[in-house]
Amino acid sequence: MNAEHYDKLKEEDFISATSFEKIRLREQNPLFSLHWELKTLLYLGVMLLSTGLGILIYKNIDTIGHQVILAIIAAISIGCFAYCLKHRPPFSRELVKSPNSLFDYLLLLGCLSFLTFVGYLQFQYTVFGTNYGMATFIPMLLLFFVAYEFDHLGILSMGIANLAIWMGVSVTPAQVLSSGNFDNETVIYTYLILGLVLLAAGQLTEYFNFKKHFRFSYLHFGIHISFISLLFGYFNHYDAPFSFLWLVVLFALAFYLYTDARKHKSFYFLLLVVLYSYIAFSIIMVRGFITINDIAAIYLCCLYFIGSAIALIRLLIYLNKQIKAS
Amino acid sequence: MIIYNKTWLNNLDLQNQLKRAHRLGDITAEELKHLEEKYPVGFYSPNIFMRVGLFILTYIITGFAGGLLSLMLSDINDLITSPGYWLFLGIISYIMLELIVKRNHHFRSGVDDALMWTAGGLILAAYIGYLSLIGRHNLSDSFESQVCPFTFILAGYFALRFADMLMAVISFLSLILFLFFSAQSYGPYATAFLPFLIILVSAGVYFLCVYLKKYKNYENCLIAVQVFSLLVGYAAGNYFVVREMGSMISQPLKSDEGIPLGWFFWAWTIALPFVYIASGLKRKDVILLRSGLILVAAAAFTFRNYYHLMPIEGALSLVGAGLLALSYGVIRYLKTPKKGFTYEELDDDQLLDKIKVESLIVGETFSGPAAAPETPRMGGGNFGGGGSSADF
Numbered sequence: 259m260n261a262e263h264y265d266k267l268k269e270e271d272f273i274s275a276t277s278f279e280k281i282r283l284r285e286q287n288p289l290f291s292l293h294w295e296l297k298t299l300l301y302l303g304v305m306l307l308s309t310g311l312g313i314l315i316y317k318n319i320d321t322i323g324h325q326v327i328l329a330i331i332a333a334i335s336i337g338c339f340a341y342c343l344k345h346r347p348p349f350s351r352e353l354v355k356s357p358n359s360l361f362d363y364l365l366l367l368g369c370l371s372f373l374t375f376v377g378y379l380q381f382q383y384t385v386f387g388t389n390y391g392m393a394t395f396i397p398m399l400l401l402f403f404v405a406y407e408f409d410h411l412g413i414l415s416m417g418i419a420n421l422a423i424w425m426g427v428s429v430t431p432a433q434v435l436s437s438g439n440f441d442n443e444t445v446i447y448t449y450l451i452l453g454l455v456l457l458a459a460g461q462l463t464e465y466f467n468f469k470k471h472f473r474f475s476y477l478h479f480g481i482h483i484s485f486i487s488l489l490f491g492y493f494n495h496y497d498a499p500f501s502f503l504w505l506v507v508l509f510a511l512a513f514y515l516y517t518d519a520r521k522h523k524s525f526y527f528l529l530l531v532v533l534y535s536y537i538a539f540s541i542i543m544v545r546g547f548i549t550i551n552d553i554a555a556i557y558l559c560c561l562y563f564i565g566s567a568i569a570l571i572r573l574l575i576y577l578n579k580q581i582k583a584s
Numbered sequence: 585m586i587i588y589n590k591t592w593l594n595n596l597d598l599q600n601q602l603k604r605a606h607r608l609g610d611i612t613a614e615e616l617k618h619l620e621e622k623y624p625v626g627f628y629s630p631n632i633f634m635r636v637g638l639f640i641l642t643y644i645i646t647g648f649a650g651g652l653l654s655l656m657l658s659d660i661n662d663l664i665t666s667p668g669y670w671l672f673l674g675i676i677s678y679i680m681l682e683l684i685v686k687r688n689h690h691f692r693s694g695v696d697d698a699l700m701w702t703a704g705g706l707i708l709a710a711y712i713g714y715l716s717l718i719g720r721h722n723l724s725d726s727f728e729s730q731v732c733p734f735t736f737i738l739a740g741y742f743a744l745r746f747a748d749m750l751m752a753v754i755s756f757l758s759l760i761l762f763l764f765f766s767a768q769s770y771g772p773y774a775t776a777f778l779p780f781l782i783i784l785v786s787a788g789v790y791f792l793c794v795y796l797k798k799y800k801n802y803e804n805c806l807i808a809v810q811v812f813s814l815l816v817g818y819a820a821g822n823y824f825v826v827r828e829m830g831s832m833i834s835q836p837l838k839s840d841e842g843i844p845l846g847w848f849f850w851a852w853t854i855a856l857p858f859v860y861i862a863s864g865l866k867r868k869d870v871i872l873l874r875s876g877l878i879l880v881a882a883a884a885f886t887f888r889n890y891y892h893l894m895p896i897e898g899a900l901s902l903v904g905a906g907l908l909a910l911s912y913g914v915i916r917y918l919k920t921p922k923k924g925f926t927y928e929e930l931d932d933d934q935l936l937d938k939i940k941v942e943s944l945i946v947g948e949t950f951s952g953p954a955a956a957p958e959t960p961r962m963g964g965g966n967f968g969g970g971g972s973s974a975d976f
Contacts, residue, residue, distance in 0.1 A: 260759065277611040277612065277615060280609075280610040281605060281611070282613075289921055289925070289926045290868040290926070291923055291926050291927070292914070292918065292925055292926070292927060293926075293927055295873065295874065295877060296911045296914055296915055296927060298877075299907050299910065299911040300907070300908065300911045301876075301903070302907055302910060303904045303905070303906075303907030303908035303910075304901075304904070304908065305904070306901070306903050306904030306907065307900070307901045307904030307905055307908065309897075309900055309902070309903055309904075310896075310897045310898070310899070310900030310902075310903075311897075311900030311905055312897075312899055313897035313900070314894070314897040314901060317897060332676045349704075354840075356916065359915075360911070360915055362914055367908075370897060414856075477852070525631065525633060525634070526633050529633045529634070529637055533637065534903055551784050556655065557652065557655070560648045560649075560651055560652035560655070561652065562642055563645070563648040564644075564645050564648050564649050564652070567641045567642075567644040567645045567648075568645060570641055571638060571695070572639050574634060574637055574638065574641075575630075575634075578630055578631075578634050
């Protein structure tokens with residue numbers, strides 16, 4: 259902002275003298291923030307280092323000996339955790355602001371190398387035998403513990419991904435769709451349970467007033483996973499007479515989440531719920547059109563989509579205004 | 585030229601700066617509220633989720649409306665495959681766009697974005713269809729060098745009228761592509777000068793954008809074009825790009841064969857990113873600084889492509905450790921602000937914080953390594969989803 263602008267505002271008496279003075283001071287000593295640049299560099303550093311070490315170990319397994327490798331990984335992990343323990347803020351049930359981004363990323367590096375460590379132990383010495391559940395359960399516990407103890411959202415997301423691995427699926431939304439392994443009934447039920455567990459976890463954090471800000475991550479994953487698995491559940495039982503039950507459950511869940519999102523004034527979750535319900539509703543409509551089995555059905559289908567999309571736009575604009583106003 | 589209400593645009597700019605001043609704690613909430621009432625903005629521009637939602641829904645509407653119309657007209661001979669019909673649809677979309685912006689004051693709401701891209705796409709498709717109709721008799725000019733000027737003008741028009749930054753970028757890229765394709769038709773000498781020509785044009789566009797900074801209404805467009813002119817200017821002199829493009833256009837080079845003026849292109853490849861960073865720091869210009877940081881990676885990849893100093897994993901680990909050390913050092917150095925630089929987050933963007941983008945990115949990218957303990961199972965042939973039934 260140029261100075262004359264503020265001069266004018268001050269003359270018109272919109273800005274008090276103290277505010278004007280503050281702005282003028284800032285104009286004179288402009289500060290240039292390197293926050294995001296440095297944060298990105300830290301992120302890249304952690305990513306490259308953990309990838310590089312991973313490949314290094316994989317390639318040199320025969321030459322440098324397992325104990326040495328294990329020792330190196332353990333040293334990195336311990337070093338990172340030691341730094342974090344030394345600089346950590348005291349634990350609290352509320353949001354704890356991390357001392358700096360370096361802390362965040364060293365914590366991340368520590369967790370990643372711990373995961374590599376456990377994976378390596380299992381691969382080389384099969385410490386958990388064939389009990390693969392254990393091999394994934396322990397890292398998951400650690401991730402959740404670290405996430406809560408040090409208040410780290412990124413590690414919480416990793417913990418959720420590990421929970422999914424432990425339950426036998428891999429979870430980040432990109433993989434949910436791209437792996438596309440939805441023909442298996444067990445997978446659908448596992449996903450559904452996982453999604454509901456996450457939703458419940460999100461609600462419980464608030465109920466017990468324990469790390470309330472984690473609610474977003476739980477609900478974000480929970481909503482996507484539950485709705486996608488319900489939709490796929492419906493398609494998997496498409497010809498069965500009771501297939502509509504899946505959609506009934508979906509609409510019930512949507513209604514619950516809708517009231518919940520209204521209560522929390524979260525437009526993001528509201529949008530997700532509305533869009534997923536719209537998809538489900540359109541699936542029913544299209545199925546209806548297909549049964550008509552006439553050229554007129556195509557016209558009807560086009561008209562339905564035009565009309566419903568316009569209605570949806572109006573609804574979203576209305577909801578957005580409501581949330582803003584409340 | 586610009587379609588939007590100019591007073592509102594100025595007020596919007598003012599409001600944004602005042603909001604920033606409020607976030608920094610310079611002005612009080614009351615002052616902000618008063619000023620917002622004094623300088624109102626009447627645009628409808630919702631948040632990013634809403635914008636995405638409206639964008640998708642508008643596409644559904646236009647798609648099905650167009651489909652319905654075509655279905656009804658499909659009995660008429662050749663009508664719906666003729667370029668004239670596409671032009672007709674494009675013009676309808678464009679009229680809708682003008683109406684929605686003028687009457688309902690949509691401003692980057694998703695609806696206007698969708699209509700703009702539909703209109704632009706249909707008009708371009710009509711032009712290409714027209715070209716291929718007349719092209720049966722006329723093969724003198726290459727196809728691309730006829731399309732590029734058209735997209736340059738079309739996207740340029742949209743950028744000027746709706747101040748849309750992606751359209752501005754497309755317009756700029758069409759200009760570069762036009763140079764690229766038309767130089768080919770002027771023989772080998774033109775091709776040899778091509779890198780220098782593109783560098784000159786990019787530099788010209790960059791400085792023009794910097795010069796035009798005072799046109800606040802187009803701030804977004806100018807920033808976007810600056811970024812792309814910096815990137816294209818670098819790419820045009822990048823050793824790898826020059827070599828591959830050169831051997832694609834003229835004769836293929838042998839694998840160990842160099843290119844004329846190789847030293848110049850190598851210097852350009854390695855030095856330019858650092859020039860960007862240095863001048864970005866000197867002029868406190870985020871665009872230059874970030875472009876430079878991105879291009880350092882490009883320079884590293886180019887170098888590695890020709891000279892293998894060490895295996896990839898060693899390089900990754902070393903660079904990763906180096907980056908960690910570097911950023912640690914800089915953060916320590918900037919603990920108290922020095923020379924006008926600070927590590928503190930001055931202007932945290934509310935929205936990005938709200939949806940916790942950072943945590944999601946970490947979760948997405950690191951779930952690969954997180955899956956490491958899964959490896960033994962992969963050997964068993966039942967990984968991920970398939971494994972669940974067997975093991976649990």
